[in-house]
Amino acid sequence: MITTTKDLSRACQEARAAGAVGIDTEFVWSRTYYPTLGVVQMGYPDKKPALIDALAIDDWTPFAKLMADTKTVKILHDAQQDLTILKRACGASPKNIFDTQRCAGFVGLSATISLRDLLKSMMKIRLEKTETQSDWLARPLTDAQLVYAADDVAHSTELMERIFEKADATERREWILNEMEYYEQESLYEESDPDVEMPRVRGSGALTHQQRNVLRCLGAWREHSARHRNLPRNFILSDDAIVSLTKRLPDCAQSIRPMKGLTEKTLERNRSKIWAAIERGIGGDLPDLPNGNARTACCDDGYEARVDFALAYIKGTCMAAKVDPALIGNRSEITSLVLGAPDLNPQNHRILRGWRAEFCGLGLLELLSGKGSLSIDPSSKLPRQAD
Numbered sequence: 001m002i003t004t005t006k007d008l009s010r011a012c013q014e015a016r017a018a019g020a021v022g023i024d025t026e027f028v029w030s031r032t033y034y035p036t037l038g039v040v041q042m043g044y045p046d047k048k049p050a051l052i053d054a055l056a057i058d059d060w061t062p063f064a065k066l067m068a069d070t071k072t073v074k075i076l077h078d079a080q081q082d083l084t085i086l087k088r089a090c091g092a093s094p095k096n097i098f099d100t101q102r103c104a105g106f107v108g109l110s111a112t113i114s115l116r117d118l119l120k121s122m123m124k125i126r127l128e129k130t131e132t133q134s135d136w137l138a139r140p141l142t143d144a145q146l147v148y149a150a151d152d153v154a155h156s157t158e159l160m161e162r163i164f165e166k167a168d169a170t171e172r173r174e175w176i177l178n179e180m181e182y183y184e185q186e187s188l189y190e191e192s193d194p195d196v197e198m199p200r201v202r203g204s205g206a207l208t209h210q211q212r213n214v215l216r217c218l219g220a221w222r223e224h225s226a227r228h229r230n231l232p233r234n235f236i237l238s239d240d241a242i243v244s245l246t247k248r249l250p251d252c253a254q255s256i257r258p259m260k261g262l263t264e265k266t267l268e269r270n271r272s273k274i275w276a277a278i279e280r281g282i283g284g285d286l287p288d289l290p291n292g293n294a295r296t297a298c299c300d301d302g303y304e305a306r307v308d309f310a311l312a313y314i315k316g317t318c319m320a321a322k323v324d325p326a327l328i329g330n331r332s333e334i335t336s337l338v339l340g341a342p343d344l345n346p347q348n349h350r351i352l353r354g355w356r357a358e359f360c361g362l363g364l365l366e367l368l369s370g371k372g373s374l375s376i377d378p379s380s381k382l383p384r385q386a387d
Helices: 005-018 061-068 079-090 100-104 115-123 143-154 156-169 173-184 209-229 239-247 264-283 294-298 303-321 331-340 354-368
Strands: 020-028 036-043 050-053 073-076 097-099 373-376 383-386
Touching: 005 020, 005 050, 005 061, 020 079, 020 143, 020 156, 036 079, 036 143, 050 143, 061 079, 073 079, 073 156, 079 097, 079 173, 097 100, 097 173, 100 115, 100 156, 100 173, 115 156, 156 173, 173 354, 209 239, 209 264, 303 331, 303 354, 303 373, 303 383, 331 354, 354 383
Parallel strands: 020 073, 073 097
Antiparallel strands: 020 036, 036 050, 373 383
């Protein structure tokens, strides 16, 4: 276990000298807003991993330099969450990322495949997943935990090479490299503004316009407080309490009473803040939600049929090429493209940029513009574009 910044610096230098390193994290996320990092694993091409004791490291500067190094490939599986946690720990924006899960979608596998299934499929290696519920903050770690953590990165560089080999056979390496640029977007690692989001509150049901505004304000206050105190949202104010306050509005701060999910102690600490949020919601001084009414404003009776048509074309094209359709976009993205066709700005639709445009995006735009047709290929039995 690496427990000093000096040893961390040496490990990161080895990774940069190798040009590629597997990275994974183990964390606990139960009584905090942010995950608490316990262990960071680094896997080298020689399959001898290093384990970093995150609780012992005060200065993450060497790791930050590694993450920001454009010449060293950082290999992760299902990278987004790990990268967000590591960005918070070391402060550096990640560069040159290879996500083995997402890249699997380019070589005939699912883009949501587990690491265990991917290693089994591509390398005939079986991982034991016995420590998924371990306490990664307890010290010392058990031998089983150490083996489990090391196994997750031991084969990272070889797995990346295997994926590239399969991608090269179908000339998709450039597609993968283009897709991996996604993880270099600064916006991925920035916290959203709760004021311009509709909070997810269980049991809120149908709401009036005013109740909706109050719900938004209570949710935004809860989110800010949870981040500031690093506590789970429901430790600040439960969904049940938000619903009760929203649907049975108090007329003043003193009329707010303890209830399910709002204890006397919590209420006394936050009474004025809760009331301020309610007053703000009643006043309606809120920014507009992004694209709140964009879909309903421009929908026509046939748009759902066009969406289904677009999805059929995408699925047929992907299945014929052994590309996971999930890589192209979700139904919401496809709907947005359908509603805007044919006058679209490619900057607003990733399906019309990069490898997606080449693969199916521009073809889909032609179909939506009335050019060509969609038919069934008699040999593959899949939808395909016809002249």
